[in-house]
Structure formats: C-alpha cells, structure tokens
Amino acid sequence: MATLADVLSWDAGRLSSTAARLASSRSRLVDLQDEIDGAKPPLSWQAGAAIPARELHERLRLRLNDLAAEVSDVDMALEESIGNIKKAQAALQQRIDEAEGAGFTVARGSGVIMDSRTYETQTDADKASARMDEIAHSIKHWHNLANEADATLAKALNAAARGKVEGGAGSIADAVVQLPPSLDGLTPDQLAERIGKDVAIATISAYLNAEFEVASWKIEGAANADYKIMADGSVVMALHLEAGLGRGVNIGGAEADVSGGGAVDLEMRFKSQEEAQRFLDGIDDAALDLGVTDLVSPPAAVASNVWEYIEKHNPESIKTGIYGKVSGEVDIPGFELDAEGRVDGYYDWKKEEFGVKGSASIETDLGGKGANSGVEGKLDLAVEGKYKTEGDDKGFTELNFTGAVNSSADLQKFGVDVPGLKAGGGADVEFKMNPKDPGFTHVQEALQRGDMDQAAKLALENGQVVIRQTATTEISGEDEEFDIGVAEGKVEAGIKETAATQVWVKPSNTSTFVELGTQGVGK
C-alpha cells in the first residue's frame, strides 16, 4: 500500500505518453497482418524443410497475436487507472484542504488527522470530533481507491509480463479486442447496465464497434425526430420543431420569440423505445387536439398545446435560433454578431448557453521558399463554440474548429508537422480550445471582436489539434454481427472496419503530434 504522501505525489498525467505509445504500438502490430499472412510458406513447398518452416510460421503468428493482445490489454488498463488515480487525488486534496481549513492537521505519511485545539464547550468539541471523523473516513476511502487503481494496474502489468494475456488464433485485429479491467468478466446484462450511458457507449463502441439502432419519425413540414437506442435500452432523441410548431415555446415564464430564428431543437431521453414512441404519438394528438389538420402553419393555440405536452417530458436541452433570443432584450454579452452573417447559432434555454457557429479561414503565404514559392495556403474552417451566460463558468466553455484539406501536403503549409502523415490523400483537421488552456483568453477576445480568422490561428497554435487522415481506399464496409460470448466472460465482436483512419493528436499547449493509431480497432 502506498502512503498518502506517495499517492498525493503520483503524476498519472505523465503516463499518458505511455498510453499513447502503447496505442501506437498496437496499431503497428495490427498493420502487420498482410506481412504475417504473406510469410506463410507456399503450399507448393511440401518436402524437407517446408514442414518445420510451416510449424515455425504458425508459432510466430500466434506469438504475434499474443504480443498485440498484451499491448492492448495494458493500454486499456493504463488508461483506466490514469483516470481513477486522478479522480482519487483530486478528492483527497479537496478533503485535506477542508480538514486543514477547519484547523485539523493531516499527517501525510500515515493519513492520521489530529485536532490539537481546545474547545469551550463539550458540544463544540463533539462537533469538531464528528467532523474530523467524517473527513478521516473520506480520506481513507479515497486513499484506498487510489491504491486499488494501482493494484488493478499492477495486476494487468503482471499478467502481461507472465504471458497470461491470450491473443487467440484469429487475426491480429481480433487479438487486440481487450476490455479494460472494470468491464472484464461482466455478464452481458451487467455490461449493458454499465455501458448504457452516452459516454460509455462511445467508449465501448470504440472497443467493439457496436451498432445502435436508429429510428426516425416525422409530421410532414412540422416536426421530425431521430433517435438512438442505447445498449441499456434507453433512447436519446433529437426532436426538431419547425417555426410554426415551435413558436409556443415558453420557458421560465418568458416567452421566446423564435420566429426570427426558425426552428426549435430539443434533446430528450426516454427509458425505452416504447416510451419514446408513445411520446411521439402523443405529439400528434397534442397538435390535433384542437381539431386542426393544417400543420404547416398551425395557430398559436396548437403551438402552445404541443409545447405544454413536450415540457411535461422534461427535455434536456432546448435550442432556438440565436436571432430569436436576441430579438428579446438579451444580447450575447460582449459578443459582436458579424453583420455579414458569418456568425450564427442557437441559444439553449435549459443549459443557459449560447452555441455560436461561424466560419473562419487561415491563410498563409510562403513567399519565395523552395518548392512552395509563391504558393498560398488557405484552410477553411467551421467554428462552433458554447458560451455560458450564468454561473461560475460563465464565458466560453468549449470551442471547436473543423476543416478538411484535400492533400495532406497542405497541412505543412500551416506549420502542422505530423510525422508519418502519408503524402497525398485528404485529411480532416479539428482543433479545440479549452477554457483552461493558456491562450484561451486571447482566442475569446478575438471571437468577441468577431475576428474569427485570428481566433482560429491562435487556437491552432495553442489548442488541442486532431488530424484524421482517411485512406483513399475503403476496407469493406459490411455490417458485422455484435455478439457477446457468455461462456468466456469476454466480449467477442467483429471489428467493423469502414475506412482505415490514422489519427494524430497534438495536446493543447504542446508542439508534438502523438499518433493514436487506427480508429476502429480497439480505440
């Protein structure tokens, strides 16, 4: 067991580079499938040395699968522990600060809390003692969790070292499908319960490339919905109401005039597909309740009827066009809307944040340098940001810039130096700025001035940059069955390979790209 002092000193963030290296190693190994297949001794060679050659080839092939499985398993375990350790440390620090703020002392070596103060009354002393006990209990809990995360990781490292991770006899891509320790050995029901939420779905589908069912519905000209059925059976729905139906929107006592902005977009969540379907059927009824059949331009009474019905189902997010919001009294604080319409967006009444959309363009002129002399480069980007109007995190909470280049050679013109980027072929570029990134204030200032181009340029320099290079040929896009093998306690899945995509990430405030490997294979 590591002491409290040890745990507090752990720098799990340093292990992120290890995780990236492991992911990269995994993808390199998976890429060797053609070579290992081609290394099989030819069938025409039967006699003499052919027999041991064939046996050796098969042994090498299986060993390669094992190596890939080990690397993948350790990567998964590592990524999980990094998260768990950081979480425990943050909680520990918070409780220690609280204890010290209350006048207690916390011994970093033993974790023992002491109170050397004297109290005027027994009641005061009892209260302090109770508080101290509670904090001590909590510190012990998080200290234990940190040690558990360490133990779990050590277990995975030891298993790999002892050669206990099985790569199987199939392809290398099959061998790397390894669940992280928290999901390993769960039954299918337990898995579904654990991974039913959105974030987990994204994670598990990266491991398994699971497909969700998607359904859609519409009332012609008035409303439509798309929904996804998640692994735990819950449904996430995007409901879109056209201007006519949406104008009855009434939130927090103030009626929003969305006629300028057009449509209303809502995000809703239901426990089951049946519940979602009943909800959609109910909109029809709510709309037609007043005997009106012309939904292209429904009267206000119908609109508010529909709205009342929807409100009862507690939408998670309610978005209206930004101009709809502005035509009321409130302006986006300090944000100049571009007169030429390059800035647009929405306001989310539930989340109390603006979504800002715009476009930007970064240009570069290489002047007289070498082969690219006189050549200009231009990167066109779509910009999307979220801006919170209330609360402690007021201001931009998220900022994304996305674009695409037709030729990866173009990226170099913008000082984007990605080792291993294949010449030719297109690439998608995405960069994000997080409010915690240094340099964020400058980006925000540029945006508030309406200078999207400058904002983009700064974000490219300082933000997290993700480059995805898509191969020019697609590997078979056939749908594969998703199956959970109960007997082995492991999940078997066909890896769905659509396009082979290489992904590089330059974390914010760094200047190097780390190869994350091939998407669609365990990542």
Place this chain on the structure above:
Amino acid sequence: MTYMSIEVIPSQIRKAADNLLEAAEGVKRANPSDSLDVFAGALPGSQSASAAKGLASAWDERFKTWFNDADRQHEAQYNAARNYDDADYAADRAARNAATQTGLIPTPTTR
C-alpha cells in the same frame, strides 16, 4: 494437368521469407518496452512501478526474440530456396499428387 515449373517454388519460398522479414522489422519497431520507463518516476511507492519494470524486460525479450526467430527463419528459407534441386522438386510434386489422390501411396518419379 500442368504443374508449376521448378523455378517457381524457390521464388515463392523467397517471397514468403521476405514477408517474414518485413513482419520482423515491424515487430521490432513496435517494441513498446522503453515507454514503461516513466512509471518509476510517475508513481513512486506504487505496485505498478515495480510491475512495469518486470513487464518492460519481459516485453523487450519477447519482441527481440520474435525478431531474431523470424530473421533466422528468413535466412534458412533463402538457403532452402538456393539449394532447391530436382530431388526436392520431385518430392514436392509427389506430395502434391498424394494430397489430391485419396487412398494411393505416392511413388516419386524423376524426369
């Protein structure tokens, strides 16, 4: 029924060997053992730090051994291809014939 000429088989043996060597180079490049070095400094006093050390040397040995075994086999196959002669060819043909005829004992023939 035509059978491939005697030149083809050695060239196939060499081609397989070349693929094996490429795989070996790939495995060598994929060796991640030195990425585990950072554990000791990042997680002092932890179980993982010592486990990582053990894994680093296990992996280094495993990746290197794979490369060496494959490299050696690459050489062995090139030798086999170089020394491939009529007797080998006859033996291979016989084996192929035997494989395609059920219940017959193969009789090597020479041409």
